[in-house]
Amino acid sequence: MSIIFECEYQGRRYAGRGIPATGDSLTLYPVTDGQLRAALVAGGGPGNLSAAVPEGSEPIEVELGDAGLKFLPPLLPTASNNSLINGFMGTHRSKFDRAPEPDEEFTAPNYYIKGFGSWLRLPDEPLTTQPDPVWLLEEPEVVLVYANDDRGVPHYAGYTFGNDLNDIGLHLKNPWAWTPYAKLCETSIAPWLFLDAPPEKVTGTVTVERDGGTAWQGGFSCGADSLFHRIPDMAEYLFSHPLLRQPGLVNYLFLGADKATYHDGFRIENGDRMVLDVSSHGVVLANQVRYGDSISK
Template sequence: MLTQELTRCVNVLVKGQPRIVIWASNVKQPNWINEPMTLHEALLKAHYRKITLSNFFSQCLQSTCSNEELWTLKDFLVPFRPPNYLQAMVSGFGNTKKQDSTIEVQQHTSPVEWFFKGNGTTLKTHLEPIINSQNALSLSEEAEMVIIYWVTPSGEIKRLGYTLGNDVSDHKMTHENKSLLGYSKLRDSCVHTEIILGNPASEIDISVKISRANKKLWWESMKTGCNYLSKSIVDYEEMLFSNPQLCVPDQVHYVFYGATKSSRDSISSLNPLDSIEIRSKHFFFPLINYVMHANKNSVSTKVSVI
């Protein structure tokens, strides 16, 4: 079982090399891990040494990193994404928001839904563009808690930690035809560069700002976390990992746990060059992404026989 200590990690590229910055629960100053590595590589090293990830980091040589130095970083990596992006799987649960206990009818008419968003090639992190689909009817953000899981070589499920994410969706497509929910979710998935190891938080305060032409178009504060889910995290995990097809050794899962609010009720669609900024006092960095349209010549939809 992984550590319950509050240890935060960020994976970045510095001069072309992957580096890790950590904030240990008992240390105020962030530290560099001196040895270049990705979080996925650190995870494998800790696993084969049979120690927690936090203990592995404590055994590594470290050097001090200032907050000013952190603000100069620009090239971020998706936390724990394996080198083979096809080994990562992105999915989520819908209708997870906890309802008032007196609204029994609404609870029964809105069952929890699971949807697939894609493999690791769809993952984007801080400062990376969101590429909208050519056939999209709209584009909207959903700021959510994301929990990252790893299936060990022996098939055990490990909860690595939690972070924030943007479950980019096509809300107009779902509104026109509810049976197209799964199809409307096949969009880029934004995952915060910063992860907090251990069990997910009960409550996370977040704010979301949509900007267009450098002007604020929409802003809202909201809460997410385990306290705002209709079921326990264990219940959701049992729903997901009771399927052996989702327990492939060395697979990394990024699971979105539902939004409490979204701009889709106020904005018909996000446009190219719009920015989405998600912030939380629980995280040092924001999660900022920009919208771009897909290049019509980048992907061919024509199918031929080999």
Template structure:
């Protein structure tokens, strides 16, 4: 089952359920966050809450996406209470690209990236009830940096690169008693500045403070162990780069449970009502193949297991390259 959020042509905000080829509106639902909190309060699963409410009129999701009416599959009425975070070096093969970016002079001297990756290989999938190795973790931003499917990803004027990262994101809400609940999973583009990251590994945090997009649809249920998708960069109507990407636990050095524990172990991330979008990482980047994107290019991330493809164009804001002056009071 897939859930999505969108606006109808008259501006009404709705939630749609798709099972098979046809999507229908979920009765009495204007947001997946509220739907999830209602399910928790009633002691039901999200799927059971949808079944309890039932569905109404059919809705054309591809048309809504083409017309710019799709929203991220979960959001928050106060964008400051949606947290976008992620983990890197979590996928088999992900270390090679990062290692090349941060290579040391002595090939026998392992980079911090390779050391972190090995920690995951050796201890990222602990037995049930045990805690495994800590993954790399980073902050992307809050809901103000969440970009709707089909909308443009805007790179700041000071950015040195605007590169895609095709990933799977986990979508979560925190219950009133502080327990984190996973709503489902979505395709995601963890948009980053790889040139800045390559300049100095300690600039990784800067390179991740960029907008990101996820959706259009949310897969409700378990994450498939093996996921195959395709990532593309389109320029002037032609594909200039295309490559398959893999995800799912069968292709990862960490279990989802371990990644989730090391995020939600912080009480800061268990505040009632908050929404979390957590990016699980990737091993595939156009940047690793020498692609330099530019405004007007479009990213396309497709995987049939996650419904509609995620597409976002690139723009750049020329107005934020000047120094920021802070006024004293």
């Protein structure tokens, strides 16, 4: 499978291939903001993204641990901030008391808008929550990435993985009204963009670390084989709304999560470190929880 990423180094934007391992050096190719999006929409598919990476100036070599290296969310338009974090809720089969019928009529799942793409956090960055969350829940999810062309037509770029941290306790107090507040926790995303169709099978392990030890651990699945809803149906329905077809928009679409810490009665606390090991795809997404400050009076 092909994987690309973008990053910033010494004030310039670069792109590279693959998922680097500890101790690796990275071969980085200079790109401009929006160059990969333009390649995607010109060719109509993820294959053009891979072809666009090695074009342009001579590459540079950078060590993975270089302090000047900063990875970016896939295709993030830093100049315009024309990007959106959004997603679906209640999509997994584990949250239904039956299996879907093969020809069952599509019913759209609940949907939310989280914020701008610039709000996304990367691996090892802290995730800030409300000052006094009721009950936090990590959510390992597949994230589909779409980029609209200049006419507003969405083009699928590929997928990555994210952690949609949220306050499920607040949500459950008033599901009809308080869900948008519950979602106002920072969200993390892996910078690696997989240039393939949405994955059928994704498995991994969540580990919550506290005071240097393991406080909770459990498995998860979030591929298409774990979903009650069909991914093409969800995407088609979502993009039937013209507001999501703004020219140039990059869309980070979270597909929902399986049951996790909350469903096991475990509470995530301030300072805990959530480690999402997507072992099926070689991706690790780790972030520390940080309670936000209250407004000064």
